[in-house]
Amino acid sequence: MRRVVYTLTALMGLSSLLFSCQDTTKPNYQFFPNMYESVAYETYSESNAFKNGKEGQLPAQGSIKRGFVPYELPNTPAGYEASKGMNSPLESSEANLEKGKDLFNIYCISCHGDKGDGKGKLVQREKFLGVPSYKDRAITVGSVFHVETYGLNAMGSHANQLSKKERWQVAEYVMKLKSELK
Template sequence: MLAMNKYKILGTAVITIAASVVFTSCKDKRSTGWEYAPNMYEHIAYDPDQKNPNFKDGKTAQVPPAGTIPVGFVKFDYPNTKEGYEQASLEVKNPLAMTTQNMTDGKALFTTFCSPCHGVSGKADGTVVAHGFPAPPSYSTGQSSRGGAMKDLTDGKIYHTITYGLNNMGSYASQLAPEERWKVVMYVHHLQTL
């Protein structure tokens, strides 16, 4: 009886293994085999790289119409030129209220992104400068390379600088969202008084 069972178990195992070998081996090595729920692969929606007769240019991936901006995008319509910088200085004001929270956030962002060069006190005593990077002018006592004292830099000038960078200083537009930039501007004003 036991011997019979042994053969049955062995037989079943052999059949199962043989069946799975047959089912899983494919002629084409790159084939993914049987597709479960194939309409997840062959869906009716167009893939972005597929031809599409519904659009004039025949492409599925359409570019947004000229002049459109993403929801929530904040425009800064001042070019990266001396004129744009001066214009921003006259017209742009920090939209954020001077609160302890904004100031605290500004300090944290400044410490992370700006202090390596400008120093925690804004006097160009950052660690990168200590290692030989050209020192920026001090916010409180230096002169801007674009004219005027650093302590007189306006909201617009500082925001313009963070957005575009200046010479050895890179742009921080991809690291800091507009609201974060304004928090940093607020904190730079504090450093100008030190």
Template sequence: MNKYFYKFITLNIISSVFFLESCWFDKTKPNVVYMPDMYYSEAYEPYSDPDFNNQNNKKIKIPLFKEKTSSLFPVKGTIARNYSFYNLTDFENKGLNDSKGIIKNPLKNNHLEKMEDLIKEGKKLYQINCSICHGKNGDGQGELVKNEKILGVPNYKDRDMTIGSIYYVITYGKNNMSSYASQLNEIDRWRVSEYVMFLKKK
């Protein structure tokens, strides 16, 4: 009996010690902080001095950079997402009617891509982005049209369009179709435009 009693008492004492150790009544000051720099994190401005706690006392040197900064500047030669290498055509401040005057693909004119490659790449992009509404053959009978989710999608053969006007509509949108400039870069838009013309003439 005494043997079990002592075991019980010992177990109670040990569990009480663990319980009391885990309790900390002042919740604003935790007993133990595993990662204090994350627990007590402070916000600071990008491209500011990274040593925001001791700005006057400590100097931090960042390799390869003359200035102290909390963020690294872009690598030399990087370009913005919407930037174009080629500057193929200037559509700024020009409308759809003006774009109809472009009848030749600048990718082809500047010998950037061969015709076979344009059609091949254009077909892939068309099937991903366009065929759901315009149909695989450009007849306006895509899956959304067949299921009556969207109406009024034209057949390419019935439309008076050039490669320039197609590019313009893909870039800026028209009627129910919104712009695809965020999904397709400039080169890919010309590829799709070439494939649309291929379907129109087919």
């Protein structure tokens, strides 16, 4: 019986020595260490994954993003003048005007005002000065679309925020506001 007690005591002492030094926070032996501890890369650091090692790959020449329809007029004064002869491809409907009003209230009202008179909240607080009234401008639905696409003077482009259809809807609503200002 003594031998069993001594053996059990020896085994418990030996096991406590072996397991007390074990670090349970990480494995002792790793078969594939790169899977456990991956190499950290800086976001904009040089990489040999690309041809020249410095910059990312560019899209193929002439490619356009899915769903994007290119605008054929250039961002020049001549392009602006040519846009004045364009007509909206959308049918004139109450739904398009309502959607145009909703988008105008999101993107345009802070500068141009709810009536298109150039007296939005930012103008009243003197953050922007010189926003013209639609009544004073010789604009058409095509020129409004052109300015929404490229921007003009202090107004930036809204082509990233609004799709082509949405820009036409806003342009039609702007023309409705212009007709009400007379």
